[in-house]
Amino acid sequence: MKKILRTLLALALTLAVLAGCAQNAQAAWKEQYDLGMRLLSEQSYEEAILAFREAIRVDPKREEAYIGLADVYLAQGDGAAALAAVEEGIAQCGESDSLTAKRDEAQAVVDGAEQPAATPEPEEGGYPLTEEQAAANLTGEDPFWTEDLGEGVFFAPGTTLEQVAAAGLELDTSVEDWMAQQAPLIGSGAITAMPIRMADPQISVYVATEDQDLALVSVNNDTQIEGPRGLTIGTGAAEALNRFYCADETVLADPAAVFADMQTRAVAGEDVSVPLYQFSDTDWGRLAVSGDAIRADYHTEGMILCVYFKEGAVSSFYVAYGPLAG
Numbered sequence: 001m002k003k004i005l006r007t008l009l010a011l012a013l014t015l016a017v018l019a020g021c022a023q024n025a026q027a028a029w030k031e032q033y034d035l036g037m038r039l040l041s042e043q044s045y046e047e048a049i050l051a052f053r054e055a056i057r058v059d060p061k062r063e064e065a066y067i068g069l070a071d072v073y074l075a076q077g078d079g080a081a082a083l084a085a086v087e088e089g090i091a092q093c094g095e096s097d098s099l100t101a102k103r104d105e106a107q108a109v110v111d112g113a114e115q116p117a118a119t120p121e122p123e124e125g126g127y128p129l130t131e132e133q134a135a136a137n138l139t140g141e142d143p144f145w146t147e148d149l150g151e152g153v154f155f156a157p158g159t160t161l162e163q164v165a166a167a168g169l170e171l172d173t174s175v176e177d178w179m180a181q182q183a184p185l186i187g188s189g190a191i192t193a194m195p196i197r198m199a200d201p202q203i204s205v206y207v208a209t210e211d212q213d214l215a216l217v218s219v220n221n222d223t224q225i226e227g228p229r230g231l232t233i234g235t236g237a238a239e240a241l242n243r244f245y246c247a248d249e250t251v252l253a254d255p256a257a258v259f260a261d262m263q264t265r266a267v268a269g270e271d272v273s274v275p276l277y278q279f280s281d282t283d284w285g286r287l288a289v290s291g292d293a294i295r296a297d298y299h300t301e302g303m304i305l306c307v308y309f310k311e312g313a314v315s316s317f318y319v320a321y322g323p324l325a326g
Helices: 002-041 045-058 063-075 079-093 097-113 131-136 161-166 175-182 237-241 249-253 255-267
Strands: 194-200 204-207 214-219 273-278 284-290 293-300 303-310 313-321
Touching (some): 063 079, 237 255, 237 303, 249 255
Antiparallel strands (some): 214 313, 284 293, 293 303
C-alpha cells in the first residue's frame, strides 16, 4: 500500500512539474510572438524575424508564428522566403485555412516577381497618374477627383440648387422662399454662400447666392449618408485612408500613432501637416490638426474633400466646390 502511495505521489509531482513547464513554455512563446508582432508593426523586420524564430523554437506546433514570420518576409518583398516559412509551418502543424491562405498569398508574390515589370497605365476613365506617381501609390486607389461625384447628395461641380431639389431631396426651405429672402443680398458681395439644412437626410447644403451653384455639402450627424468612395460617419481611419491615394507608409501602418503625434506637436505650438501626396499646387492630399480632430484634405482643381477623424473614425466630412475649395 505504501509503495502504491509513493508511486502516486511521485506521479503527481511529475505531472505538476510538467504542467509548470508547459505554462512556462506557453508564456515564453506568447512573449516572443507578441514581440514579433510589435516589431513587425514597427517595421523592425530583422528583429521580428528573430522573435518569431524564437517562438517557433519554443513551440513548433503553433501556426501563428509561422504566419507572422511569413508576413515579415512579405513586408520585405521576399515572397520565396515567405513561402518557405509557410511550408515549414504546414510540415510542423499540418494544413489549415490560415496557412493555406498565407501560402497562396506568398505564391502570388513569387509568381508576380517572375513576371516582367509592366509600365503602369491608368485604366480607361481612371485618374491619369504618371509612372512615378503610380509606383509611389501604396493603396492602389485613385486620388480624390471629379469621378467621385455625381451620385447621391454629392453632385458634380456646377450643380444648381434647383437641380438639388429636383433630385428628390427634401429641403427645410424651398428654393423660392430662400431666393426671395436673399434677393437683396444677391450680387452685393455680403454673402458668398448660404446654408440650407436638408430635412431628410440630415446634411447641410450651401449654395452660392449669386448663381445658386452648389458650394458645399457637409455630412455632420447622419451615419447612413455615403460620401465619395462610400465614406460614412464611423468608418475607421485606416479603412478611410486606404480608399484614396497615399504615398506615406507610416500613416497607413499606424494612423492612430500618427494622429497622436500630430496632436502632441500641435499642443506644443508647432504648425503640423503630414503630406499624403503632392502632384501639383492644385492636386494634393495631406493631414492637418483641426481642434480636437485630425483632418484629411484631398484637393483637386476646383474641389476639396475634407474628412475629420475623432477617436480613430470618421466624425464628419464635406465636399466644397469652386471658391470655397480654395
